[in-house]
Amino acid sequence: MESPINKRLFWILAVVGGAVMAFGVWGLFRDAARTHPDQWVRWFVGAALVHDFLVAPLVFVVAALTRRLLSERSRGIVNGALIATAVLSAMAYPFLRGFGDNPDNASILPNNYALNLSLIVGLLWLVVAVTLIARSRTKPGRDERQT
Amino acid sequence: MVRKPARSVFERLTPPERLRVGPLREGAFHSRLHDPRTASWLGLALGISFTICFVTGLLSHFIQYPPQWFIWPSRPAGVYRVSQGLHIATGLVSIPLLLAKLWVVFPHFWTWPPVRSFVHLMERISLLPLVGGSLFLLFTGLANIGLWYPWRFFFPAGHYSASWITIGALIVHIGAKATITRMSLRREPPEVRRSPESRGRRRFLALIGGVGGMVTLTTVGQTFSPLNPLALLAPRRPDIGPQGFPVNKTAKGAGVTSLAQRDSYRLTVEGAVTNELSLSLADLQALPQRTATLPIACVEGWSASETWEGVPVPHLLSMAGAAEDASVTVESIQPMGLYKDSELNRVHAHDEDTLIALKVNGETLHIDHGYPARLIGPNRPGVMQTKWVGKLTVH
Numbered sequence: 001m002e003s004p005i006n007k008r009l010f011w012i013l014a015v016v017g018g019a020v021m022a023f024g025v026w027g028l029f030r031d032a033a034r035t036h037p038d039q040w041v042r043w044f045v046g047a048a049l050v051h052d053f054l055v056a057p058l059v060f061v062v063a064a065l066t067r068r069l070l071s072e073r074s075r076g077i078v079n080g081a082l083i084a085t086a087v088l089s090a091m092a093y094p095f096l097r098g099f100g101d102n103p104d105n106a107s108i109l110p111n112n113y114a115l116n117l118s119l120i121v122g123l124l125w126l127v128v129a130v131t132l133i134a135r136s137r138t139k140p141g142r143d144e145r146q147t
Numbered sequence: 148m149v150r151k152p153a154r155s156v157f158e159r160l161t162p163p164e165r166l167r168v169g170p171l172r173e174g175a176f177h178s179r180l181h182d183p184r185t186a187s188w189l190g191l192a193l194g195i196s197f198t199i200c201f202v203t204g205l206l207s208h209f210i211q212y213p214p215q216w217f218i219w220p221s222r223p224a225g226v227y228r229v230s231q232g233l234h235i236a237t238g239l240v241s242i243p244l245l246l247a248k249l250w251v252v253f254p255h256f257w258t259w260p261p262v263r264s265f266v267h268l269m270e271r272i273s274l275l276p277l278v279g280g281s282l283f284l285l286f287t288g289l290a291n292i293g294l295w296y297p298w299r300f301f302f303p304a305g306h307y308s309a310s311w312i313t314i315g316a317l318i319v320h321i322g323a324k325a326t327i328t329r330m331s332l333r334r335e336p337p338e339v340r341r342s343p344e345s346r347g348r349r350r351f352l353a354l355i356g357g358v359g360g361m362v363t364l365t366t367v368g369q370t371f372s373p374l375n376p377l378a379l380l381a382p383r384r385p386d387i388g389p390q391g392f393p394v395n396k397t398a399k400g401a402g403v404t405s406l407a408q409r410d411s412y413r414l415t416v417e418g419a420v421t422n423e424l425s426l427s428l429a430d431l432q433a434l435p436q437r438t439a440t441l442p443i444a445c446v447e448g449w450s451a452s453e454t455w456e457g458v459p460v461p462h463l464l465s466m467a468g469a470a471e472d473a474s475v476t477v478e479s480i481q482p483m484g485l486y487k488d489s490e491l492n493r494v495h496a497h498d499e500d501t502l503i504a505l506k507v508n509g510e511t512l513h514i515d516h517g518y519p520a521r522l523i524g525p526n527r528p529g530v531m532q533t534k535w536v537g538k539l540t541v542h
Contacts, residue, residue: 003183003326003327004326004327004330005266005323005326005327006325006326007266009322010266010269010270010322010323011322012322013318013319013321013322013323013325014269014273014319014322014323016318017273017315017316017317017318017319017320017321017322018315018319019315020311020312020314020315020318021276021312021315021316021319022315023311023315024308024309024310024311024312024313024314024315025312027308027311028308028312031304031308034300034301034304034305035300035301035304035305035308036298036299036300036305039298039300040298040300040305040308040309043283043286043287043298043300044279044280044283044309045275045279047278047279047282047283047286048275048278048279048282050282051249051278051282052256052278056249056250056253059250060253063178067177076350083243083354083355083358084354084357084358084361087242087243087246087358087362088358088361088362088365088380091289091366091380092380094289094290094293094295095293095380095382099290099293099294099295099297100290100293100294100295100296100382102294102397102400104397104399104400105394105395105397105400105515106387106388107383107384107387107388107389107392107393107394108382108383108393109293109294109382109383110383110384110387111378111379111380111381111384113380116365116379116380117379117380119379120361120365120379120380
């Protein structure tokens with residue numbers, strides 16, 4: 001289905017946005033000594049490709065697995081905890097691996113990220129487990145039967 | 148006789164149906180969350196967070212590379228701290244928002260036919276800079292706050308170019324999606340609100356909001372000290388470092404360890420002055436001292452408030468006979484480095500709290516904090532709080 005679109009607004013903002021993008025591209029090449037456009041483009045396009053052909057399909061594979069393995073009742077909360085775990089892990093990953101560590105500077109990445117991430121994620125899954133156990137002892141609610 | 152309507156170029160270019168396989172199939176995506184209303188709410192949230200990131204980022208850029216017309220004020224002292232803290236916090240919270248948004252609209256990536264009209268083609272083309280740019284900005288930003296540079300380009304320059312391109316693509320995207328967003332965000336009638344679709348959507352959005360909240364709670368303590376105890380995943384802690392606060396560049400890293408400790412150390416004041424100064428550390432200590440509690444606020448998003456003591460720059464300027472509206476280049480004795488000097492515009496140069504600090508929290512400065520003398524002024528990015536100061540050049 002064609003989504004509704006205000007063609008006039010589209011073209012006005014396309015011109016404005018296009019000009020802003022052109023300014024960005026111009027800056028990229030004007031500052032080429034520092035931006036290394038060839039490598040920059042690889043990261044820019046690579047980010048989209050990695051997401052669209054690797055990360056997103058992986059998410060759909062995991063979603064298909066939870067769809068197959070879990071009941072309708074428990075799937076929502078498990079999927080939610082998986083999302084939270086994935087996002088927090090992705091955010092903490094560069095810190096956890098200590099890529100930016102500097103032996104001279106103890107103030108960089110001062111936390112024990114592996115331990116802290118495990119604590120947070122562990123607590124999260126504990127809540128999930130307790131919720132699932134508590135739910136399994138009660139009868140399905142009305143709206144859950146509907147879905 | 149009925150004439151068939153003329154087929155557009157795009158209809159004629161539609162690939163044969165037998166190529167419609169895998170994710171291109173009708174109904175390949177099951178979840179009811181792949182709907183315009185979910186996409187619109189997330190899009191709205193991202194529109195706000197990206198705008199905040201863009202404006203605060205541009206502000207930080209202007210402060211560091213001021214155009215002619217831009218005079219950054221020195222008051223209130225904590226504006227930069229808040230603005231840059233916000234830049235990093237909104238960037239981090241955008242990670243779950245963006246990933247959720249991309250997941251919700253992912254079926255459109257496999258839409259059939261691939262191109263329906265010229266407007267559709269334009270809109271799809273603008274998605275590469277939008278998606279690539281958004282992911283690029285969040286990934287490079289995240290790596291940067293962890294001081295990780297797995298690429299050759301200079302981070303601020305690459306991030307800056309990408310931000311213009313992404314915001315431009317976002318403007319195009321808003322033009323393409325404004326109507327559908329407005330339609331999808333209409334208030335739902337009560338019977339729709341009670342439907343499983345609507346409930347599921349609210350649960351999903353609450354979940355993403357909750358994940359965003361967890362991201363914020365576990366990191367924002369790096370700049371908002373009341374939440375420091377919760378900053379379990381923050382790349383910095385405002386209370387960890389020499390003398391109880393962080394350091395970006397150590398003396399060793401800047402190659403000044405021995406230079407900074409020589410007895411021959413002098414702070415010179417030169418340039419447009421009537422009376423050039425050359426002051427030893429003892430001379431500086433003998434001058435009237437001033438105490439100021441000021442934040443040190445890094446572009447990487449951490450900040451810490453400390454009590455500094457030293458000689459006000461305006462005092463040195465009047466001793467040297469500099470003009471009332473003089474601006475100053477502050478230069479470090481460090482042999483090299485991108486941030487070995489910084490500019491004090493005329494407002495910062497004449498703020499009484501802009502100090503050549505010799506002490507912090509009552510102690511002599513640690514060498515990693517700029518011993519023997521460092522610049523500290525109100526409302527400035529950390530990279531412009533030059534350490535190991537050796538020369539003030541008056542303009």
